[in-house]
Amino acid sequence: MIKKLKEYIKVALGTGFLYIMLSNVLNSFFGFISKSILARIISKTDYGVYSYANNILSYFLLFTGLGMVSGTLQICCEHNKNETKMYSIYRYGFSRGILINIFLGVCIIFYSRFVEMPIQDAQYYLLLMALLPLINIILEFTGIYFRSNYRNKEYAITYTINAALICFISTLGALKLGVSGIILASYMGPVLSVLFIYFFTTEKRKKWNVSSLEKQLKREIWKVSLVSMGVNAISQLMYLIDISMIGEYIKDEKVIASYQIATMIPTALLTFPLAVMTYIYPYFVSHINDLEWTRKKYKIIFWGMGLVNFCISLILIVAAPQIIGIVFGNQYQDAVPVFRILSFSYFWQGTFRIIAGNLLVTQKKLKFNLIASILTAVVNIIADYLLISRFQSIGVALATLIVMIFSGILSTIYYMYVINKGK
Numbered sequence: 001m002i003k004k005l006k007e008y009i010k011v012a013l014g015t016g017f018l019y020i021m022l023s024n025v026l027n028s029f030f031g032f033i034s035k036s037i038l039a040r041i042i043s044k045t046d047y048g049v050y051s052y053a054n055n056i057l058s059y060f061l062l063f064t065g066l067g068m069v070s071g072t073l074q075i076c077c078e079h080n081k082n083e084t085k086m087y088s089i090y091r092y093g094f095s096r097g098i099l100i101n102i103f104l105g106v107c108i109i110f111y112s113r114f115v116e117m118p119i120q121d122a123q124y125y126l127l128l129m130a131l132l133p134l135i136n137i138i139l140e141f142t143g144i145y146f147r148s149n150y151r152n153k154e155y156a157i158t159y160t161i162n163a164a165l166i167c168f169i170s171t172l173g174a175l176k177l178g179v180s181g182i183i184l185a186s187y188m189g190p191v192l193s194v195l196f197i198y199f200f201t202t203e204k205r206k207k208w209n210v211s212s213l214e215k216q217l218k219r220e221i222w223k224v225s226l227v228s229m230g231v232n233a234i235s236q237l238m239y240l241i242d243i244s245m246i247g248e249y250i251k252d253e254k255v256i257a258s259y260q261i262a263t264m265i266p267t268a269l270l271t272f273p274l275a276v277m278t279y280i281y282p283y284f285v286s287h288i289n290d291l292e293w294t295r296k297k298y299k300i301i302f303w304g305m306g307l308v309n310f311c312i313s314l315i316l317i318v319a320a321p322q323i324i325g326i327v328f329g330n331q332y333q334d335a336v337p338v339f340r341i342l343s344f345s346y347f348w349q350g351t352f353r354i355i356a357g358n359l360l361v362t363q364k365k366l367k368f369n370l371i372a373s374i375l376t377a378v379v380n381i382i383a384d385y386l387l388i389s390r391f392q393s394i395g396v397a398l399a400t401l402i403v404m405i406f407s408g409i410l411s412t413i414y415y416m417y418v419i420n421k422g423k
Contacts, residue, residue: 023156024275028268030163034170035264038182039257039328041174048257050179053125056117057132060104062233064133065097069140070232071225072097074361075217076148077285086148088213093221094141101133108133119256128183139190142197147282154197162193227366231357234373241384259393261328262338266346269312273305273350277358284362294419301355302412309350316343341397345404352408356415363418372414376407 039047072093079085112127139162146155166189173181213221280301287293316323320340324332360369380403387395 020152020279023160024271026160027163028271030167034167037171044257049121051260052119053122057129066100067225067229068093068097070228071221073144074224075221077282097137101137104133105130135190158197162189165189231369231373234377258335261332262335266342273354306351309347313347338397345401348404348408352412356411360415
């Protein structure tokens with residue numbers, strides 16, 4: 001057993017897992033430190049307004065690139081042994097994604113100018129964020145290029161630099177400009193990260209050999225992209241609806257701020273299962289027809305992540321008051337009950353939902369993921385409606401827990417059925 005474990009560790013480190021894990025840990029660390037500092041620098045009211053405006057932006061980001069980020073990664077990994085075709089797929093997805101996000105930016109400008117919002121000043125901050133979809137998709141496609149080529153070191157460097165810059169610049173910006181300084185950092189981080197990678201890494205300056213894509217392959221890219229967008233959009237929509245319902249029904253910036261604080265640590269710690277998925281995703285795609293290999297590796301990942309996530313969740317629940325007080329200050333002690341519920345939700349999300357949901361995409365079970373996401377969204381809306389009026393922000397957290405248990409078990413059962421079918 002020990003010998004096998006050493007072999008797995010040796011292979012993982014040799015293929016770049018250490019870089020991805022370290023990068024995700026540092027990204028979460030910088031993001032967590034940044035948000036913790038910002039929660040102390042700006043007022044609770046301003047933080048609530050910024051969170052609400054950012055939540056509105058996230059609704060637009062549900063349609064980012066119409067899913068071209070996910071679709072391009074999937075199809076590139078399937079054709080990574082044919083360099084010319086892979087680069088052609090990448091160029092096609094990148095060009096379409098950029099055009100779509102330019103259109104999204106225009107929509108955000110119109111929305112921020114002509115739609116009234118219940119939280120004062122949220123319109124102004126949303127207008128400042130209008131070009132973020134364009135900036136972010138450039139960074140995402142830089143990451144796709146490295147991941148599809150198994151260049152995990154460059155991928156890790158890019159995102160670590162981005163997180164570090166946003167942390168540093170947002171802190172300085174908040175001190176000088178308040179919320180506007182935080183938004184400025186969201187622009188500068190991705191731009192400087194991409195420029196650094198281009199000028200200071202070992203990236204080859206070569207002319208890509210590309211060819212025209214046949215219509216069937218273009219349709220395949222769009223199919224994977226649109227369904228992936230639908231699945232991801234519905235998944236993210238559940239969290240966005242939570243914040244929106246607090247804003248609409250409670251109309252209290254401080255309650256929004258406390259709920260946002262309660263989500264930070266459980267969300268940041270999802271870096272561990274997400275780092276594992278980032279690393280293993282291309283390998284599972286390339287072994288799409290090797291179900292014996294898939295079953296073996298999935299078993300290791302499931303039990304390993306389950307143990308790690310259980311320990312993390314238990315620590316967060318037990319030490320919740322101390323963690324909130326030390327990290328965010330005693331003014332956020334009202335976030336402790338929500339924090340505990342979301343910490344338990346973390347276990348279900350990190351062990352069941354993230355792993356099985358993403359691996360179903362590698363098996364191209366897109367229709368199931370879409371149906372499961374729709375069912376999950378319906379459950380979330382019903383739970384929010386029934387619980388928020390009675391328990392306010394605690395009700396939203398309970399709804400999230402119910403949804404994570406439901407969707408996690410559903411995805412895991414179906415994925416196990418897929419990989420064991422015909423065994």
